[in-house]
C-alpha cells in the first residue's frame with residue numbers, strides 16, 4: 025500500500041510545485057515588468073490569461089478521461105473566425121456569434137469524440153487529423169486576418185468592476201463552471217473511465233458515451249477560449265489558435281493532472297495556464313531578442329514540465 | 344413447476360488459438376448457492392463473464408426464468424438482475440469507496456447532478472454488514488486504492504450487493520480475504536440465499552465450497568462435465584470430476600526429447616535457495632541442478648510468480664538467499680540477475696515481455712545486446728541480425744521478416760520471441776512464468792521441446808505453470824506452493840494431474856485417488 029500513499033503524496037507535492045512555480049513566475053514578472061501591480065497592467069495581463077485558462081480547462085477534461093485533444097487550438101481558431109464573420113462589428117449580432125462559436129466548439133468536440141470512442145482510433149492520431157480539418161475550414165471561412173468585434177465587447181473585456189478586472193472575473197467564472205461540472209455524473213464517469221476503463225465498463229459506466237462527452241466539453245471550453253480571444257484582440261485571425269494546443273497540454277501537466285488519466289483536476293491547470301502566460305510576459309520584458317523568444321519559451325516550458333514531473337519520478341523510484 | 348432461475352447452455356468462446364469455453368452450461372434455481380468448479384483455465388471466469396455481460400460469447404443461450412435473455416453488455420446483465428464480483432477486481436483506485444460502490448448507478452438530482460448524500464447513504468448501507476471486516480469503521484471517503492486487497496474485495500462485494508441482484512456471481516471472491524472476512528461474507532451469502540437470491544460461487548478452497556454451497560457444476564476444458572449435490576458428494580469425487588479419467592502422464596525422460604535446439608550455456612550449475620521470504624513468500628528452500636526442470640504447482644496466485652520474480656532480483660527479499668554455484672544471486676536488480684546468468688520469461692507477455700510494435704529483431708536482441716556491443720557501446724547491425732536470425736531458426740519461429748513488428752505474430756510465435764530474447768543471453772538459470780498461457784496446442788508442443796532442450800543443454804529450469812498437464816509433461820520434480828510456502832514436493836513418480844490437483848487443494852497426501 026506504500027505505492028498508493030506515494031501516489032497521493034505525489035499529487036500533493038505536484039500541487040505544491042504548481043503553486044511554487046506560480047509564486048516564482050509572479051515574482052520574476054513583477055520585478056521585470058514596470059507597474060506590474062498597477063490596475064492597467066493587471067487588467068491587460070489577466071486579459072491575455074483568459075483564453076489559455078479556458079482551453080486548459082477543456083484539455084484537462086479530455087486528459088482526465090484518458091484521452092488527449094490535439095485539435096483544441098484549431099477548434100479555437102475555427103470558432104473565432106466563424107464568430108467574427110457573423111458579428112462583423114455589430115453588437116446586435118453578438119449573441120448570435122456567441123451561439124455560433126459554442127455550436128462550432130460542441131460540434132468539433134463531438135466529431136473528435138465519435139472518432140475516438142466509436143472508431144477507436146488513438147486520440148493523438150485522431151485529433152491530430154481533425155485539427156487539419158478544423159484549421160482548413162477556418163482558412164475557408166476567413167482566409168486572411170480581419171473582421172471586427174464590436175468595441176462594446178472589447179471595452180467591457182478590459183473593464184473592471186469595483187476595481188476587479190473583468191478578465192479576472194471571467195477566470196473565476198471558468199473555475200466555477202469547472203466546479204459545477206465536477207458535481208455532475210458525466211465528470212464522475214470521466215474520472216472512472218480515465219482511471220480504469222475496463223473496471224468502469226464492468227461497473228455499468230457508459231464508457232464510449234463518456235469519452236464523447238469529454239471531447240464535447242473540451243470543444244465547449246475551446247469555444248469559450250475563442251470568444252475571449254476575440255474580445256481581447258478585437259479582430260479575427262485564421263492562425264490564432266496554433267500555439268494554444270501545446271500550451272494547453274503543458275498547462276495540464278504543470279497543473280498536476282496525470283496524462284494517463286483519472287487523476288487531477290482543472291484547478292491546477294488554471295494555475296498552470298497562468299504560469300505559462302506569465303512566462304511569455306517575462307520573456308517579453310526580459311528583452312529577449314525576438315528571434316530567441318520562441319526558443320526560450322520552449323526551454324522554460326520544458327523546465328516547468330520537468331519540475332512538475334519530479335514528484336512522479338520519485339514515486340516511481342519508491343515503488 | 345416453474346422454470347429454473349438460470350439456465351445457460353452450449354456456451355462457446357474462443358480467444359485466438361484458445362477455446363476457453365466449448366459448450367459449457369449450468370442450471371441453477373433461486374435460493375441456491377451454486378458452486379462453479381474446475382481446474383485452472385477450465386473456463387469458470389469466462390462463463391461468469393458471459394453471464395455478467397463483460398464477455399460476449401461466440402454461441403450459446405442464457406435463459407432467465409425460462410425466457411431467453413440476450414446479454415450484450417454489463418448493462419443488459421444488470422437489467423436482468425445479475426451482478427458480479429470479478430476475479431480481477433473492478434475497483435477504480437482513484438475513486439473513493441463510496442464513489443466505487445455507486446459507480447455507474449450514481450444517485451442524481453435533476454439534470455444529472457450527483458446527490459452525494461444519497462450516495463453515501465447507499466454505500467454505507469451496502470458496506471454496513473461488513474463493518475466487522477473493517478474493525479467497525481467504514482472507509483467510505485477513502486480512495487479505494489488505499490485499502491488492502493481484502494478490503495478492496497469486500498468493497499467489490501458491497502458494490503455488487505448495492506445493485507440488489509437476483510443472481511450474484513462471486514468469482515474467487517474469497518481469494519484475498521482473511522478468515523474473519525470470509526465468515527462475514529458467508530453470513531451475507533446465506534442471508535441472500537434465504538431471500539431467494541441465486542449465488543454462483545467459485546473458489547479453489549473446497550472446504551469453503553462444502554461449507555457454503557448446495558450444488559456444484561464442474562467444468563473441464565471449457566465443457567460442463569456434471570452437476571452434483573454436494574451433500575451426497577465427497578472431495579475425491581469432485582476432484583475426479585475436475586481432472587477426469589485422463590491416463591497417468593509419465594514424466595518426461597531425457598530420451599523423449601526430440602532434436603532440441605542448443606542454446607543454453609554449457610557446464611553444470613546448481614541453484615540453492617535457502618529460507619527465501621518476500622512479499623507473499625514464506626521460507627522457501629530447495630535445490631535444483633543443471634539439466635533439471637523444477638515445476639511450481641498449486642493454486643494460482645500462491646506465490647509462484649513471486650518466487651520467480653524474487654530469484655530474478657525483482658522482489659524485495661526479506662530473508663534467505665539464493666545461491667548459484669556458490670555465489671549469492673543479486674537481490675535487488677533484474678539487470679544484475681541477468682548478468683549473473685538468470686533469465687525470466689514472463690507469463691504476461693503483452694505487458695512485460697515484449698515491445699509489441701517494435702520489430703522482431705529488436706525484441707530478440709534487446710536483452711543480450713551488451714554481449715555483442717563493441718567497446719560496450721557500438722552495435723553492429725550485421726551482428727545483431729545474425730544473432731536474431733539464428734534464434735529464429737533454432738526456435739522455429741514463423742515470421743515474415745525480422746523487421747515486422749512482433750504484434751503481427753500469432754500468440755505462440757510471440758511467446759517464442761520472448762523466450763528467444765533471453766536465450767540469446769545464454770542463461771544458466773531459466774525461469775518460466777506460465778510460458779504457454781494463451782498459446783495454441785501446436786505451439787505449446789514446440790515450446791515444450793525448447794524447454795526440454797534448455798534442460799538437456801545444462802540449464803537450471805524452473806517452470807511455473809497453471810496447466811497441470813504441462814507440469815506433468817515437463818517437470819522432474821514439482822513444488823506445490825500454498826500461501827507462499829512449499830506445501831509439498833512431488834518426485835518424478837508422484838507427478839500426475841490428479842495428484843497435482845489434490846495436492847493443490849490441500850487434501851491429505853496419499854489419499855486414494
Ligand SMILES: Nc1ncnc2c1ncn2[C@@H]1O[C@H](COP(=O)(O)OP(=O)(O)O)[C@@H](O)[C@H]1O
Pocket residue numbers: 358359361362363381382383384385386387388389390780781
Ligand atoms: N482475455 C483472454 N485472452 C486470451 N485468453 C484468455 C482470455 N481470458 C481467458 N483466456 C483463456 O481461456 C481459458 C479459460 O480461462 P478462465 O475462464 O479464466 O479459466 P478459469 O477461471 O477456470 O481459471 C484459459 O486458457 C485462459 O488462458
Ligand SMILES: [Mg+2]
Pocket residue numbers: 387388389430
Ligand atoms: Mg478464473
